[in-house]
Amino acid sequence: MDLNYTPEEQAFQLEVRAFLQASYPADIQEKVAKGIALKKADYVTWQRILNDKGWLVPGWPKEHGGTGWTPVQKYIFEEECATANCLRLVPFGLVMLASVLLKFGTEQQRQQYFPDMLQSNVWWAQGYSEPNAGSDLASLQMRADNKGEHYLVNGTKTWTTHGHYADMIFVLVRTSQEDRKQKGISFLLIDMKANGVSVEPIITVDGMHAVNQVFFDDVKVPVENLVGEEGEGWSIAKYLLQHERTNIAQVPRSKKQIQRLKALASNEQCNGKPLLEDSSFRRKIAEIEVELMALEMTNLRVLSKLSAGEPPGVASSLLKVKGTEVQQAITALLMEAVAYYGFPYKKDVMLDGWQDEPIGPEEAVFLAPHYFDWRKTSIYGGSNEIQKNIMAKAVLGL
Amino acid sequence: MNLELSEEMIMLQDMLSKFLNKQYSFEQRQTLSRNGIGYSEDNWQQFADMGLLGVPFDEQYGGFGFGQMGLVVVMEAIGKGLIVEPYLASVVLAGQLIQQAGSEAQKHAILEPLIAGEFKLSFAYVERQSRYNLADVACQAEKQGAQFCINGNKSVVFNSETADKIIVSVRTSGETISQSGISLLLVDKDAAGLSTRHYETVDGLRASELSFNNVMVAEDALVGALGNAYEAIQTVIDSATAAVCAEGIGVIAQLREKTVEYLKTRKQFGQALSDFQVLQHRCVDMFMHEEQMRSLAYLAAIKVSDGEAVESRQSVSAAKVYLGDARTIVAEQAAQLHGGIGVTDELDVVHYVKRLTMLNSLFGDRDFHMQRFCEA
Ligand SMILES: Cc1cc2nc3c(=O)[nH]c(=O)nc-3n(C[C@H](O)[C@H](O)[C@H](O)COP(=O)(O)OP(=O)(O)OC[C@H]3O[C@@H](n4cnc5c(N)ncnc54)[C@H](O)[C@@H]3O)c2cc1C
Numbered sequence: 001m002d003l004n005y006t007p008e009e010q011a012f013q014l015e016v017r018a019f020l021q022a023s024y025p026a027d028i029q030e031k032v033a034k035g036i037a038l039k040k041a042d043y044v045t046w047q048r049i050l051n052d053k054g055w056l057v058p059g060w061p062k063e064h065g066g067t068g069w070t071p072v073q074k075y076i077f078e079e080e081c082a083t084a085n086c087l088r089l090v091p092f093g094l095v096m097l098a099s100v101l102l103k104f105g106t107e108q109q110r111q112q113y114f115p116d117m118l119q120s121n122v123w124w125a126q127g128y129s130e131p132n133a134g135s136d137l138a139s140l141q142m143r144a145d146n147k148g149e150h151y152l153v154n155g156t157k158t159w160t161t162h163g164h165y166a167d168m169i170f171v172l173v174r175t176s177q178e179d180r181k182q183k184g185i186s187f188l189l190i191d192m193k194a195n196g197v198s199v200e201p202i203i204t205v206d207g208m209h210a211v212n213q214v215f216f217d218d219v220k221v222p223v224e225n226l227v228g229e230e231g232e233g234w235s236i237a238k239y240l241l242q243h244e245r246t247n248i249a250q251v252p253r254s255k256k257q258i259q260r261l262k263a264l265a266s267n268e269q270c271n272g273k274p275l276l277e278d279s280s281f282r283r284k285i286a287e288i289e290v291e292l293m294a295l296e297m298t299n300l301r302v303l304s305k306l307s308a309g310e311p312p313g314v315a316s317s318l319l320k321v322k323g324t325e326v327q328q329a330i331t332a333l334l335m336e337a338v339a340y341y342g343f344p345y346k347k348d349v350m351l352d353g354w355q356d357e358p359i360g361p362e363e364a365v366f367l368a369p370h371y372f373d374w375r376k377t378s379i380y381g382g383s384n385e386i387q388k389n390i391m392a393k394a395v396l397g398l
Numbered sequence: 399m400n401l402e403l404s405e406e407m408i409m410l411q412d413m414l415s416k417f418l419n420k421q422y423s424f425e426q427r428q429t430l431s432r433n434g435i436g437y438s439e440d441n442w443q444q445f446a447d448m449g450l451l452g453v454p455f456d457e458q459y460g461g462f463g464f465g466q467m468g469l470v471v472v473m474e475a476i477g478k479g480l481i482v483e484p485y486l487a488s489v490v491l492a493g494q495l496i497q498q499a500g501s502e503a504q505k506h507a508i509l510e511p512l513i514a515g516e517f518k519l520s521f522a523y524v525e526r527q528s529r530y531n532l533a534d535v536a537c538q539a540e541k542q543g544a545q546f547c548i549n550g551n552k553s554v555v556f557n558s559e560t561a562d563k564i565i566v567s568v569r570t571s572g573e574t575i576s577q578s579g580i581s582l583l584l585v586d587k588d589a590a591g592l593s594t595r596h597y598e599t600v601d602g603l604r605a606s607e608l609s610f611n612n613v614m615v616a617e618d619a620l621v622g623a624l625g626n627a628y629e630a631i632q633t634v635i636d637s638a639t640a641a642v643c644a645e646g647i648g649v650i651a652q653l654r655e656k657t658v659e660y661l662k663t664r665k666q667f668g669q670a671l672s673d674f675q676v677l678q679h680r681c682v683d684m685f686m687h688e689e690q691m692r693s694l695a696y697l698a699a700i701k702v703s704d705g706e707a708v709e710s711r712q713s714v715s716a717a718k719v720y721l722g723d724a725r726t727i728v729a730e731q732a733a734q735l736h737g738g739i740g741v742t743d744e745l746d747v748v749h750y751v752k753r754l755t756m757l758n759s760l761f762g763d764r765d766f767h768m769q770r771f772c773e774a
Contacts, residue, residue, distance in 0.1 A: 134737050136666035159738045203743040205733075205752070269527040271534070272575050280765045332725075335759075339529045340554040342759050343599040359595070359607055360526060360553065368600045372752065375733045376741045383737065385676060 003300075005076070013076050020084040023049050032085040033260075035366035036353045037208060040123070040165045046087055047094075047120040056118060057094055061102065064110070065118055071306040075252075075299075082252035090162060093117045093124030096240055097170050100187065104228035104236055113168075113189075125192070127157035127171035127214060128237070135386050137172070138181045138234060142216065144173040144188055146223070146230070151175070151188065153196075153219040159380070163199050163212035166192050172233045185233035189225040190216070204376070206369035207347050241382065248316050248381075249299045249323035254292055257330045261285060265337050267361065275337060284336075288329050295322050314394045317387040324377040324384060331371040338364040345369070401696070406464070407471050413448055414475035422479040424746040430482050431602040435560050437482040446515025451489055454637075455497055459509040466637060466699040470644040477648025480749055482603060484518065484557035486645075490638045491556075492519030492565050499582060499622030499630035520561035522552035522608055523631065530762040532567075532631050533577045537610065539568035546570075546583055546620070548591075548613040558606045559596045561587055566610075570625050577628040582621040589613050601756040602749060636714045639761040640698040643717040647692050649754045650724055653732040654684040656747050660736055671735070680731045687720075687727045694720050712774040715767035721757055722764025729754040 005013065028042050050056040058074050060066035069077065089095075094117060101110050116122040133140040142155025157163075157171060169190050176184040190197065196219035202211045228236055262285065265276040275281050302315045335342045341360030348355075349365050359365060378384040392398040403411070421441075430438050445451055453468040455461025462468065469490060476485060489512070496508050496519070511517035528534035537550030548568055558564050564585050572579025585592065591613040596606045622630055658681050661672035671677055694717035701713040729751040733740035736747055758764060 129738070132665075134666060136668075139666070139668075205741045205743060205748050207743060268529070269534075270529050271531055272527075275529070278765075280769060284765070328730075336763055336765075339759055339763070340524045343554050343601070343603075343605055343756060345598045345600045359597070368756070372600075372748075372755070373741065375730065376738075378734060379737055379740065383734075385674075385734075388676075 005072070009072055009076060012073055013080065016077055016080040017084075019053065019055075020080055020086065023053070024084055024086060025049075028087055029085045031353070032087050034353060034363055035350075035370055037351050038087055040162075042087060043090060044120045047089065050089075051118050051120070056089075057098065059095060060098060064102070064114060071303045075303055078247055079252040079255075082256045085256070088253075090123075092126045092162070092170075093122070093168075096126060097124055100170070100227060100236055100240060103239060104187070104232070108224075109227065122167045123162065123165050125160050125163045125166035125169040125214075127160055127163075127169045127190075129159045130156060131158050131213075135383055137237065138185070140172055140174060140185065142171065142173045144175050144186060144221065146175060147220075148223075150220040150222050151226075153188070153190065153216045153221055156213060156215050158211075158213040159202070160199075160212045160214050161210055163192075163214050164201065164209070168192060169214065170227070172237060175230050175233075178231075182234040184231055185237075186230050187227040187233040187236045188221055189227065190219065190221050194219050194221070196220075205372040206350070207345070208350065208369075208373070242311065242313070242316065249295055249319035250327055251292065251296045251299050251323070254323070254326050254330060255296075257327070257334070258285065258289060258292065261330060261334055261337065264334065264361065264363065268337055268339075281333075281337070284333055288326060288333065291322065291326050291329070295319070295326060298322070314391055317382075317390045317394075320381065321378075321384045321387050327377060328371075328374050331367070331374045335367045335371045338367055341365075342368040403467075403471070407467060410453075410464070410468065410471045411475070414450075414472065417444070417448070418475060418479040422481065424480070424749070427480050427482060428602075428749075432598075436598070436602075436604040437484065437560075441483050442518075443515045445483060445485070446513065450485070451493075451515055452513040454489065454494055455509055455513060459497070459505050460513045461509065466640060466703045469637070469641045470695060470699045473641045473644035474648040477645035477650075477753070478652055480602070480649070480746075480753060484520070484560065486638065486641065487520045487557035488512065488518045488561065490641050491521040491634060492561070494634045494637055495521060495565055495582065495630065496621065498634050499627060501621075504621060517563075518557070518561045520555055520558040520564050522555040522558065522564050522566045523635075524553045524555070525551060526553055530766045531575065532635060533580065533628060534575045535567050535569045535580050536574050537566065537568050539570050539581060539583055541570070542614075544617045545614045546617070548583065548585065548610040548615065550610055552608040552610075554599075554605050555608055556599075556603060556605045558587065558594065558608065559604055563587060564608070565621060566608075567627065567631060572625070579625045580627045580631070581624050582627045582631070583615055584619040584621060585610075585613060585615055589615065599756070601752045635761055636710060637702055639714050639718050640695065640702050642757055642760055643691070643695040643698055643714075643721050646721045646724060646754065646757055647688065647695055649750050649757075650684070650688045650691055650728050653728050653747060653750050653754065654681065654688055656750075657681060657684065657732045657735050660747075664737075677735060680735060684728045684731060687724055691717070691720050691724060708774055712771055715762075715771040715774065718762060718767040719764050719771065722767070725755050725758055 047056055057065055058067045058069050062068040128137055130140050144151040144153045169192055171188050171190055172185050173188050174184055175186040178184040196217040198215045200213045201209045203209055266274045268275040270278045302312055338361055341364035344359045344365050346365050450472055452461035453464045453472055457463045493512050525536055539546040539548045566583050566585050568581055568583055569579055570581040591611045593609045594606050599605050661677055662670055664671045698713045698717040701710040732747055733751050739745050
């Protein structure tokens with residue numbers, strides 16, 4: 001065993017660092033560092049810079065624009081991005097749909113969708129969940145009836161992140177009623193501007209608008225927008241679950257957040273001394289650091305297996321549960337660090353930053369909303385209960 | 399020994415439930431919270447008519463003399479209805495401070511209109527650097543002839559926007575972190591040199607930043623003895639801490655009830671979510687926490703009423719530690735068990751979750767009270 005990066009990996013790390021320093025826009029970095037809400041334009045700007053460099057889609061095969069990096073290089077890239085406060089790329093098109101099209105799509109579909117995806121001309125959303133199909137995704141009801149030239153789509157999708165930004169959405173729909181609910185599901189690409197598509201905002205606990213309910217009322221979708229075979233949707237969804245999960249543990253980001261927590265706690269006062277010197281507060285940070293240390297090593301072990309060509313398998317469930325627990329614990333401590341300054345709620349500041357003198361520490365106003373918002377991470381992407389069910393069944397044979 | 403609520407308390411409880419059922423739906427609460435002054439003056443007047451504003455005050459000042467146990471009953475209802483009216487700020491904190499430290503003349507002059515709903519107070523005690531330490535007071539007041547001149551800042555002062563007067567803890571002598579040398583001054587909300595910044599809070603209430611720039615108040619604005627206010631402040635904050643633990647019971651009970659109800663109605667995998675044992679156990683954990691919280695809140699109320707310093711401090715801190723634990727055991731689980739809608743603004747549960755969470759940051763968080771328990 002050897003934890004150290006090889007000389008080549010070290011050189012790569014320096015290359016990434018230099019690139020981020022030179023090319024990552026300062027205004028976006030400031031927003032991410034402070035927690036100010038990001039706009040679509042911020043994502044587009046950074047994605048285009050990365051694309052120009054050829055680093056937008058490290059997960060893709062080289063012939064389609066991927067980087068050809070090893071798993072360790074990908075990890076280094078992620079780590080450097082987190083350290084530099086890079087925004088987290090929206091995975092729906094660039095990671096999720098792309099891996100589906102690579103595996104199940106036709107060459108024509110890849111030709112049609114990849115260039116606009118890489119240039120950030122077309123924005124994708126993920127339409128899986130429905131009001132009555134959350135954890136039990138296979139019970140989804142949205143229908144697509146094959147009318148020869150087109151499908152006629154009716155139903156609704158909900159929790160659609162960035163649905164209000166999206167030009168296109170990939171959805172799971174029911175194309176036939178079968179004996180098992182997992183059968184008869186298909187994977188379809190729908191133009192958000194098509195007649196009959198409407199979007200309703202859902203405001204979340206932090207007062208922000210990122211998720212939506214999307215309604216489909218007699219929407220005509222050309223048959224060539226089917227991905228894979230009719231009825232193959234569930235296999236595609238399962239495939240995605242194993243492949244969308246490379247950075248699921250978010251270790252680099254949590255390390256960065258711990259640094260931020262320590263910086264904050266060293267500026268806050270407790271009985272005339274920095275809060276960071278308060279032994280019980282320091283100990284609570286340490287509790288999280290211990291978890292994070294274990295998580296990082298587990299993540300690296302999974303990575304090492306990946307490098308040797310083994311699939312991550314159910315390790316992604318473990319990484320998801322532990323990763324979100326650590327992230328959520330950090331958001332709680334950040335909020336605790338500012339004591340009474342967690343109370344003020346300023347939506348305008350969350351959107352645009354302070355235009356006048358901050359109330360208390362500059363970042364305080366973001367911390368309670370962030371804590372509440374981050375509860376979502378143990379709910380979406382397969383809830384933590386569902387991940388434990390998966391591990392119980394698949395690992396322990398229960 | 400008798401650990402049942404008295405008949406009077408049960409009547410108070412019934413009256414409050416009727417009020418909540420009749421005119422305090424979640425939708426009504428949200429409308430109040432998000433508009434204008436953040437609550438209803440009509441409701442406040444009704445509180446006065448129902449006698450709620452006189453609950454903790456002695457009969458000689460027009461109160462009911464129900465003491466801390468009365469506050470438990472009112473505050474539990476406040477938690478249950480997520481009430482946004484400034485009861486904690488005006489009655490529990492500032493009103494009790496007058497009762498605790500004020501002169502006879504001040505008590506008569508202030509408590510009577512306060513109880514009648516004609517006059518409101520708020521209490522400014524937090525500062526940028528103070529965290530939860532009540533002795534960490536940097537805001538200064540200097541005696542100049544027959545007046546005090548105040549300079550400094552106060553933070554996160556609840557409901558000062560609608561208060562007629564604000565009680566401010568100030569340093570009249572001694573080092574910044576010292577229990578002696580702290581005084582209380584009554585400041586007019588429109589006093590010259592007082593600038594304010596009002597805002598909503600995460601949990602749907604209102605608070606302000608106050609900045610004092612040579613604010614002059616008359617000698618008779620002093621509440622209690624000069625430089626000797628610390629003990630009164632501590633006593634009242636302890637009473638308020640015990641009171642918010644009672645508020646916590648109301649919030650926890652609602653979260654437990656609403657979560658159980660939701661799990662029974664929400665179906666996934668062809669069955670009610672309540673069929674999953676792992677989720678049942680989470681609800682049972684909430685229920686056990688609710689019962690234990692109720693026990694500690696009652697105990698704290700009894701000890702605060704008895705007035706024995708060490709036991710009172712210890713039981714108040716024990717209850718507050720438990721309230722802090724409710725964040726993970728009750729609030730986080732309630733959100734989690736609701737799935738996606740557990741993080742939406744529309745759902746009532748989310749606002750109970752917010753209040754329960756923010757209660758940890760009021761009057762000392764779990765760490766602060768665990769430490770105080772150790773030292774008591
Ligand atoms: C902020 C946010 C963004 C999202 N973005 C998207 C998106 O872009 N696209 C999309 O398609 N979806 C999205 N989702 C939806 C997300 O995937 C679902 O919320 C998630 O699958 C849970 O479904 P649900 O909300 O219906 O909860 P439910 O499935 O109703 O679950 C409620 C609770 O019951 C538990 N539970 C359910 N089944 C079991 C079981 N068998 N055993 C034990 N416990 C169980 C769950 O863990 C949860 O705690 C998003 C959700 C959120 C909150």
